Amino acid sequence: MLRFASISGALAVLLAVLSPGRCDEQVPLMLWTSDGISLPAQSTPPAGHIVGQEQLSSYLQKALNAGPRNVLLFLQDKMSIEDFTMYGGAFGNKQDSAFPNLEGALLSSPSPLVIPAVSWPASNAVIGQLQDQLETSPLYMDPETLSQLRLNASSPALLVFRLPYGTGADLMSAKDILSGNDEVIGQVLSIMKTQSVPYTAIYTALRPSRAAPALSLETGEGVGRSLLQARGGHRERERERQRQRKVKERTEIYGPVEFKEEDNTCILLWARNLSVSILREGRWEGHDLTPSTFGEGVSPKLHGSSCDRTKARLVLNYEGVLGHRSFKLILAMSQRHYQVSARRWFTLDAVELEYDGTKATFNGSRNIYAPAEFSYRCESVTSFRWPTLFPRSSKDPANQWRVSFEDFQIQGFNVTGSDFSYASDCAGFFTPGIWMGLMTSLLMVLVLTYGLHMIMQLRTMDRFDDPKGPAISVPQTE
Structure with a gap:
C-alpha cells in the first residue's frame, strides 16, 4: 500500500510521478478503508504500467477478502491524472486543493491504495467486478438517501455514487465541480462514521477527462511508437485511412435486415456500420461485418432466429470471421408490461457472440430499451468508448x-x-441546447420581473414649487 508523506498536495505529486507518459487512455483509481481497519500490503504497479481488467480484479479481490464488504463506489463521469495535478493542493496549501476530503480520507486510512493508471475499459467494469465478488446488486445512492439507510456490517452492500464532471472550457468551472464532488465524498464518509459501519471506498471514473486522439481500433493504429523509416507500416496505415474514407463516403441507402415468421416480418435491424474486434497478443484485430450483413443483394443467414409476443431472437450467421470457421452474432430481446x-x-437483453463452441455475452438491458410499439435508435451502440454494452x-x-x-x-x-415504427432515440430529452434555452428564458423572465418591480415602485411628487411666488435671492459678497 502507498502512504502519503504530506497532508496536502501529496496525492497530486504521487500521481504525477507514477503516471505514464500518455494520460488520455487511462483513469486513476483510489481505494481506502475506514479508520482502524488495515488491509494486507499489495505490490503497487511500476511507474508507467497501465493496470488492466484482470490485474484490477486481483487488487479488488484481495482488498475485499480482507477488508469490509460494505463498499462505497464513487464513480465520476470523467477523470484524468491532470485533474489532481492541476486542482490538487500545492506546497502544503490545503486551501488551493479541490480534494481536501479525499486527501484527508486517504491520510487517515491505515492502508490506502492508489493506482495512477487504470485502462478505462477496466474502470467501466468495476461495478460488474464488485457485483460478482460481493454477490449483491449495486444500489445507486446520494447522501440524503444514505442517511435514511441503515447498513449491517455483516451483510455486504455495494453503494454507487455517480459524480459529474465539468464539460465546459472554463477551467474554474471544472475545479468547482470537482470541489462539489469532494464535498459529496465528505458527506458520505461523515454519514458512514456516524453509523459506525466499517467500509471500503473506491474512487474512479468511467472514462478519461482528456480527449484521446482518434485511433484505429481494428489495426491498433496510434498505439505505441513507430519510426519514420518504417515505410511498410506507413503504407499499411495509409491503406487503412483510404478504407475508412471509402466507408464514410458510402452514401447508398440500403434496407434493413428482415426476419420473417410465417411470411410476416417480426424483426428489423439496420446499422450504417457493424464491426467486431478481438484482443490478441495485446493488439485489437477487427472485422467489418457491414458488407456481409447489409446492402443491395445481400442476404444474411438468419437460421436460429425466432420471435413471439414476449421474446425475439435475431441470429446473424457468418463464416471466416477473425479466423473462426463458425461465427454468430445474436441479439436477444424481450418485452413485458411495467x-x-x-x-x-421492450429491451435488448443481450448481444451474444458464439464462435467455435464459446459464447461471449454483453448486457444491454440497462441502456437499450423503448416502448413496445416503437423501434429503438441510437447513433452509437458499442462496448467501448462510452459503452452501452457491458460484459x-x-x-x-x-x-x-x-x-x-x-x-x-x-x-x-x-x-x-x-418499415420501422416511430423511433425512440437514445438521446436524452434535456440536451445542452435545451438547457441553454431554458436558462436564457429564465434570465430574461428575471430581468423583466425586476423591471416591472422597479416601475411599480415609482411615486409622483405630492408638492410642487409655486412659480408665482417670490424668487429666492442669494446675497453676494465681495
Whole structure:
C-alpha cells in the first residue's frame, strides 16, 4: 500500500510521478478503508504500467477478502491524472486543493491504495467486478438517501455514487465541480462514521477527462511508437485511412435486415456500420461485418432466429470471421408490461457472440430499451468508448471482444410491413441546447420581473414649487 508523506498536495505529486507518459487512455483509481481497519500490503504497479481488467480484479479481490464488504463506489463521469495535478493542493496549501476530503480520507486510512493508471475499459467494469465478488446488486445512492439507510456490517452492500464532471472550457468551472464532488465524498464518509459501519471506498471514473486522439481500433493504429523509416507500416496505415474514407463516403441507402415468421416480418435491424474486434497478443484485430450483413443483394443467414409476443431472437450467421470457421452474432430481446408506466416496453437483453463452441455475452438491458410499439435508435451502440454494452462478468469471454454499431436501429415487436415504427432515440430529452434555452428564458423572465418591480415602485411628487411666488435671492459678497 502507498502512504502519503504530506497532508496536502501529496496525492497530486504521487500521481504525477507514477503516471505514464500518455494520460488520455487511462483513469486513476483510489481505494481506502475506514479508520482502524488495515488491509494486507499489495505490490503497487511500476511507474508507467497501465493496470488492466484482470490485474484490477486481483487488487479488488484481495482488498475485499480482507477488508469490509460494505463498499462505497464513487464513480465520476470523467477523470484524468491532470485533474489532481492541476486542482490538487500545492506546497502544503490545503486551501488551493479541490480534494481536501479525499486527501484527508486517504491520510487517515491505515492502508490506502492508489493506482495512477487504470485502462478505462477496466474502470467501466468495476461495478460488474464488485457485483460478482460481493454477490449483491449495486444500489445507486446520494447522501440524503444514505442517511435514511441503515447498513449491517455483516451483510455486504455495494453503494454507487455517480459524480459529474465539468464539460465546459472554463477551467474554474471544472475545479468547482470537482470541489462539489469532494464535498459529496465528505458527506458520505461523515454519514458512514456516524453509523459506525466499517467500509471500503473506491474512487474512479468511467472514462478519461482528456480527449484521446482518434485511433484505429481494428489495426491498433496510434498505439505505441513507430519510426519514420518504417515505410511498410506507413503504407499499411495509409491503406487503412483510404478504407475508412471509402466507408464514410458510402452514401447508398440500403434496407434493413428482415426476419420473417410465417411470411410476416417480426424483426428489423439496420446499422450504417457493424464491426467486431478481438484482443490478441495485446493488439485489437477487427472485422467489418457491414458488407456481409447489409446492402443491395445481400442476404444474411438468419437460421436460429425466432420471435413471439414476449421474446425475439435475431441470429446473424457468418463464416471466416477473425479466423473462426463458425461465427454468430445474436441479439436477444424481450418485452413485458411495467405497472409504473402502465405500458409495455421492450429491451435488448443481450448481444451474444458464439464462435467455435464459446459464447461471449454483453448486457444491454440497462441502456437499450423503448416502448413496445416503437423501434429503438441510437447513433452509437458499442462496448467501448462510452459503452452501452457491458460484459456480464469479469470472467466472461466478452472482455476480449469489442462490438460496435453505428446509426443503430432495431425493432423486435409490433412490426408492420417492412418499415420501422416511430423511433425512440437514445438521446436524452434535456440536451445542452435545451438547457441553454431554458436558462436564457429564465434570465430574461428575471430581468423583466425586476423591471416591472422597479416601475411599480415609482411615486409622483405630492408638492410642487409655486412659480408665482417670490424668487429666492442669494446675497453676494465681495
